[in-house]
Amino acid sequence: MYWGLIGASKIAAERMIGAIGAQGGYALYDRTMAQFAAAIDGKGQPSATGVDGVKSLAVAEAVKQAAVSGQATKVDYCGV
Numbered sequence: 001m002y003w004g005l006i007g008a009s010k011i012a013a014e015r016m017i018g019a020i021g022a023q024g025g026y027a028l029y030d031r032t033m034a035q036f037a038a039a040i041d042g043k044g045q046p047s048a049t050g051v052d053g054v055k056s057l058a059v060a061e062a063v064k065q066a067a068v069s070g071q072a073t074k075v076d077y078c079g080v
Contacts, residue, residue: 032046035047054077054078054080055077058075058076058078058080062074062075
């Protein structure tokens with residue numbers, strides 16, 4: 001059940017990214033990498049911060065725990 005939902009979401013995300021790429025001239029990945037490179041050069045901010053990454057990882061871990069246990073799991077952001 002969980003994997004079916006994740007798979008459906010992946011397909012929707014791929015379609016959305018494709019649409020963004022068609023409208024914006026290049027794919028979302030390319031834009032994100034360009035922003036990251038500019039941030040390294042001191043010319044802007046990356047689209048996601050380290051805190052964003054920690055929070056995303058915490059959500060992924062909670063999803064994994066919920067899938068294994070079959071129960072709702074609270075997201076632990078570890079004080080972030």
